[in-house]
Each structure stands twice: as structure tokens, then as C-alpha cells.
Amino acid sequence: MNEDCWLVRADGVRIRVGRRGVMIGRGAGCDLIVHDARTSGAHALVWQTPFGPELIAFGRNATRLDGVPVEGTCTLVHGTVISVPGEDLRFECDPGATGVPVWVVAVDEEHPYSIYRGTVSAGGGADDDLRLSGWPAHALRLSPRGADLSLRLGVDALYNGTPVTAGTGGEARIGDEIRIGETVLRILDRVGRGASRTG
Secondary structure: OOOOOEEEOOOOOEEEOOOOOEEEEOOOOOOEEOOOOOOOOOOEEEEEEOOEEEEEEOOOOOEEEOOEEEOEEEEOOOOOEEEEOOEEEEEEOOOOOOOOOEEEEEOOOOOOEEEOOOOEEEEOOOOOOEEOOOOOOOOEEEEEEOOEEEEEEOOOEEEOOEEEOOOOEEEOOOOOEEEEOOEEEEEEEEEOOOOOOOO
16 A cells, blocks of 8 residues: 555645545544535545555535546546545645555466455465365465565475475465466466566
């Protein structure tokens, strides 16, 4: 998540768009309260997704981005003016920020799985986050670390065709394959800040 994203009011007051986002509206529970009867209690949410900053418009009356009415979810870029009834806000964010890196893994390319926060346990156990047929419980741990993806094997496996023992760890690269039994998990892609689409 980019820590340098802000909503800037006309008077220059800046509100950081943090982990939980900024709720804009008339309601007392909103992060940014707008005193205009045309604004809904919870009118819009500005937040950061793994793919970059977004606005979700909830209000009855129009939310506008750079003067254009919008509905639902919209991507935000640096310099966008967000208008709700009674308030114009400028969105400021590092122009190169596209969110946190998201790693994409899959057994087959039709069913990818995204990894972008926290450690993911892959295996055949009931409490594994990614359950893979034929794998023992807790066979692999995948942990995003900045722009990198760390892995640690809990069992013996083939890593890019080379036998490795339980406890082996390292940094994953796009194109890597982990085979346990007949099932192969592939590291397909990485998108987001600091990402390179070439292995």
C-alpha cells in the first residue's frame, strides 16, 4: 500500500488515505464529514486496493470524477478531482504507485490465486489457505516481502525440476514451478509497484 495518498480539501487540509480508506459523507461515523443535505450519510469511499487506489460511489446524488458523474467502483489517479455535493477534493498520490505487488500462482492457468498480504499456506490440510489435491498439509508457505515473494517448503519437493528437501526456502521468480507428487504449482505473474512482468 502506498502511504503517500491523500485527499486535499479546498482549504488545503490533507486527509491520508490509510489502510481502511476514507469514508466521505454526512454521517457522524464518516472520516471526512460534508455538511450538505444533498450528501448521503455514507456517500463515497476512497481506499487502496492491491491494484491501486479506487473510489466507490454509494450516494443517491452524483459523485463526480473530474466533473464526470460516476457510479460504483472507479480507479483513481494522481490529480483527480472528486466532487460530492458540497465538497471538491483533490486526490494526490505518487503517480507511479499501483498498489502493493500482487503475485499470481496457479495449478492451472484457468484458476489463478492472488497473494498480496500475509503468509499463505499451501497444501492438502484442512487449515491450508490454498488447498491442493495430493499435497500434504502445510507443504509450502508463500510470503510477500516488499516486491518479493519468499517461499519455504514444508516437505521434500521438486523445485524447477531439482529435488529439494523440507525446510528449503528462497525468493520465487515468475515461471518457477513447485512439484509435490503429481501436482505442480506455478508462479505465473507479479503485478503492482516494483513489479516486473519478466522473470
